[in-house]
Amino acid sequence: MKFAAIAGTLCAVLMSLPAGAQTPSNPPLLAEMFQDHAVLQRDRAVPIWGQAAPNEAVTVKLGAQTLTARADAKGQWRGSFPATPAGGPYTLEVVTASGAKQTARDMVFGDVFLCSGQSNMEWNVQGTIGSQGAIATSKDDAIRMMTVAKTQSLTPSDKFLSPVHWQVASPETVPNWSAVCYYYARELKRTINVPVGLINASWGGSNIRPWMSEKALRDNGGYNDQLDLITFYARDASAGTTRWGAGFETWWAANVGEGKPWAVTAKSLASWDKVPDISKNWEQWGLGEFTAYNGGLWYAATVKLTAAQAKGATTLNLGTIDEIDQTWVNGKPAGYTSGAGTPRVYKLPTGALKAGDNTIVINAVDTWGAGGVYGDGPRNLSFADGTTVALTDWRFQRVAKTVPQPPRAPWDATGGLMTLYNAMIAPIGPYGLKGALWYQGESNAGEADSYARLLGGMMKDWRGQFGPDLSFLIVQLANYGARPTQPVESGWARLQDQQRLAVARDGNAALAVTIDIGDPNDIHPLDKNTVGKRLARGARALIYKENIAPSGPQPQSATRAGDMVTVTFTDIDGGLISYSTDKPISFELCDSNRGPCTYAAAQLSGNSVTLKALNAATAQYVRYCWADSPTCTLYDRAGLPAGPFEIVIK
Structure with missing residues (x-):
C-alpha cells in the first residue's frame, strides 16, 4: 500500500509538469525561450541553444529538419x-548522446516582438478602458505572450532568474497580459495575418539606464564611476554600502548644505516630531501636509543595548x-533598498553598535502614491542567540520640498544601472525578433536633456544582441500634469521631444504620438487600445512597408520670412486639420530653448503652419504643445495628432 501511494504521488507530480518540462534528475536541455506554444521568428535563420553535459553531442529536430x-x-x-515561413504547429525535440530528451510542442513561426x-507597458489588459469586451473576445491561437518576471542582477545572466512560460491568448490568460503589447498584436494581426509572439519585459517606475548593458553605459559616458562601484559592491556589499552612503552624505551637503540628520543623537532626537503611527504610510497620519505627499522624510529611533548585545552579530x-x-x-x-514591498533586512558589521544608546536613522523617499515606513514590521534588532530588541518611539523630520530627489544607488533595481x-533582457539571448516596443520615459522626465542620447544608445545596445535590423516602435508619452495658461518650461514636454529626436535620428524607428489620450491627473492613461493601434500603424509603415504615414504630423523645418515663421510638416495622411478651431493653438515662438516664449497666432497653409507674434522677427525656436497637459488641436485627416516639439528657426 505504501508503494502504491508513493507511485500515485509521483504520477501526479509528473502529470502536473507542463509539456516539455524536466524532472530534477533530467534538467532542461533547451534554453527557457524554447517551450510549448513558443513563437519563432519567421523568414530568417533560427538560433537554438541550450545545455547538456560538457562536450556531449546533441541532436535537435524541428519538424522535418x-x-x-x-x-x-x-x-x-x-x-x-534555416529560415522558415510563417506556420505551424511544430515540435522541437532535443536528444543527447546519453539519452536525455526534451520536447517542446505547439511551436509556430510568425513575427516576434x-x-x-x-x-x-506593464499595465495589464483588465485595467484598461474596454477590457471586458477585449477579454471576452481574446481567444486567438495566433497571439502568444511570454511575461518575464521582475528580477534584477548585477551581472548579465544567461538564464531567467524566475520561471517563464509562453501563453496562448484566451479569456483566461489575457487579463494579466501587458495591455499595450496585446492591443498592438491584436491590431497588427488584422493586416499581417501571421502568428504574433510577444515577450513582455517591463517594470513600473524604471529609469531607462537599468535597461542598458554595461558596455552601452560606458559607451554613453559619465557612468564609469558608478559601474565600478557596482563591481566593488558585488565583491563586498557592506563596504559598497558604506561607500554609497558617504556619497549620499556628500550629495546632501551639496544640495541642502545644513545639518547631518543621519548623525542625530539620542539627546537631540527629542526635537524631532513623533511619528503618529509607524505602521501606516505618512498619507494616513492625519497630517494635511502629507495627504498627497511625494518626496523625502527622515525617520529615527533609539535603542539602549547592553555591552553583550552590542558586540554580537546583529541584524x-x-x-x-x-x-x-x-x-x-x-x-x-x-543599508540601501528600493522597492515598496521589500522587507528591509540589514546585516550589521561588528562594531556598528555600542553599549548604551544607539540611533537608527532612515531617509525614506517616495516618488508616487503612498510613502514611508509602514506595515507590522518587524522593526527590531535581532541577535545571534535568537533574542530581539524592538525599535519603538519613532520620530520624524521633514525634508524641504525644494530639495531634489537623492540619487539612486547604482545597483538599485529600477533607478540604477x-x-x-542583466536579468530580464540578456537571458533572451539571440532569440529572433522582428521589432521592439518601448513605452518608458516618465522616470526620466526630471533629466530629460540626456534622454535622446540614452534612448539611441539603448537601441544600438539591443541591436547588438538581437541583430542590426531590429526595428523600434517608441511611444511618445501622453499628456499628464498641470494645464498651462501661459508659456511654461516643462520637463515632461522636453522628454517627449527627446523621444521624437531619438526616433528621427535613428532611421529604423517609428513614433506613436499619444498626446491626446492622457489624463492630467493620472500618469497611467487607461486607453491602451489607442496606443496599441498607433504602434501597429507605425509597424505597418516602418516594418511592413505600407504606404502610410507612421505617426501624426512631424515637424520638418521652421523658416522665417519677415515677421512670419513657417513650420513645414511631414508624415501627413490626407492633409493638416485643426479640431474645434480653424486656427491651431499651442504654438509658441521662443527667444531661446529655455524661453522666454510667446504664444503665436497660427494659420494652416497646406502642409505648413504660419506663425505670427510680437517676437516673430527675432525668435530662435518654435515650440508646439510645450506643457505637461497642453491643449493640442493639430491633426492630420487620419485623426493622428502632432506631438510636442521644439525646433530651431532657420
Missing part, C-alpha cells in the same frame, strides 16, 4: 535552423518602506 551540435566544456551548445518599459529589521531608503546606524551607513538588462 535536424541539426547536430556539441556542448562546450561548460556544457553550452548552439545551433541554427519584445515589449519593454515601465508601468504603462537590523525595518519592515517595509515605500519606496526607497538609505539607512544609518550610529551615523554610519548600514544595467540591473534589468
Whole structure:
C-alpha cells in the first residue's frame, strides 16, 4: 500500500509538469525561450541553444529538419535552423548522446516582438478602458505572450532568474497580459495575418539606464564611476554600502548644505516630531501636509543595548518602506533598498553598535502614491542567540520640498544601472525578433536633456544582441500634469521631444504620438487600445512597408520670412486639420530653448503652419504643445495628432 501511494504521488507530480518540462534528475536541455506554444521568428535563420553535459553531442529536430551540435566544456551548445515561413504547429525535440530528451510542442513561426518599459507597458489588459469586451473576445491561437518576471542582477545572466512560460491568448490568460503589447498584436494581426509572439519585459517606475548593458553605459559616458562601484559592491556589499552612503552624505551637503540628520543623537532626537503611527504610510497620519505627499522624510529611533548585545552579530529589521531608503546606524551607513514591498533586512558589521544608546536613522523617499515606513514590521534588532530588541518611539523630520530627489544607488533595481538588462533582457539571448516596443520615459522626465542620447544608445545596445535590423516602435508619452495658461518650461514636454529626436535620428524607428489620450491627473492613461493601434500603424509603415504615414504630423523645418515663421510638416495622411478651431493653438515662438516664449497666432497653409507674434522677427525656436497637459488641436485627416516639439528657426 505504501508503494502504491508513493507511485500515485509521483504520477501526479509528473502529470502536473507542463509539456516539455524536466524532472530534477533530467534538467532542461533547451534554453527557457524554447517551450510549448513558443513563437519563432519567421523568414530568417533560427538560433537554438541550450545545455547538456560538457562536450556531449546533441541532436535537435524541428519538424522535418535536424541539426547536430556539441556542448562546450561548460556544457553550452548552439545551433541554427534555416529560415522558415510563417506556420505551424511544430515540435522541437532535443536528444543527447546519453539519452536525455526534451520536447517542446505547439511551436509556430510568425513575427516576434519584445515589449519593454515601465508601468504603462506593464499595465495589464483588465485595467484598461474596454477590457471586458477585449477579454471576452481574446481567444486567438495566433497571439502568444511570454511575461518575464521582475528580477534584477548585477551581472548579465544567461538564464531567467524566475520561471517563464509562453501563453496562448484566451479569456483566461489575457487579463494579466501587458495591455499595450496585446492591443498592438491584436491590431497588427488584422493586416499581417501571421502568428504574433510577444515577450513582455517591463517594470513600473524604471529609469531607462537599468535597461542598458554595461558596455552601452560606458559607451554613453559619465557612468564609469558608478559601474565600478557596482563591481566593488558585488565583491563586498557592506563596504559598497558604506561607500554609497558617504556619497549620499556628500550629495546632501551639496544640495541642502545644513545639518547631518543621519548623525542625530539620542539627546537631540527629542526635537524631532513623533511619528503618529509607524505602521501606516505618512498619507494616513492625519497630517494635511502629507495627504498627497511625494518626496523625502527622515525617520529615527533609539535603542539602549547592553555591552553583550552590542558586540554580537546583529541584524537590523525595518519592515517595509515605500519606496526607497538609505539607512544609518550610529551615523554610519548600514543599508540601501528600493522597492515598496521589500522587507528591509540589514546585516550589521561588528562594531556598528555600542553599549548604551544607539540611533537608527532612515531617509525614506517616495516618488508616487503612498510613502514611508509602514506595515507590522518587524522593526527590531535581532541577535545571534535568537533574542530581539524592538525599535519603538519613532520620530520624524521633514525634508524641504525644494530639495531634489537623492540619487539612486547604482545597483538599485529600477533607478540604477544595467540591473534589468542583466536579468530580464540578456537571458533572451539571440532569440529572433522582428521589432521592439518601448513605452518608458516618465522616470526620466526630471533629466530629460540626456534622454535622446540614452534612448539611441539603448537601441544600438539591443541591436547588438538581437541583430542590426531590429526595428523600434517608441511611444511618445501622453499628456499628464498641470494645464498651462501661459508659456511654461516643462520637463515632461522636453522628454517627449527627446523621444521624437531619438526616433528621427535613428532611421529604423517609428513614433506613436499619444498626446491626446492622457489624463492630467493620472500618469497611467487607461486607453491602451489607442496606443496599441498607433504602434501597429507605425509597424505597418516602418516594418511592413505600407504606404502610410507612421505617426501624426512631424515637424520638418521652421523658416522665417519677415515677421512670419513657417513650420513645414511631414508624415501627413490626407492633409493638416485643426479640431474645434480653424486656427491651431499651442504654438509658441521662443527667444531661446529655455524661453522666454510667446504664444503665436497660427494659420494652416497646406502642409505648413504660419506663425505670427510680437517676437516673430527675432525668435530662435518654435515650440508646439510645450506643457505637461497642453491643449493640442493639430491633426492630420487620419485623426493622428502632432506631438510636442521644439525646433530651431532657420
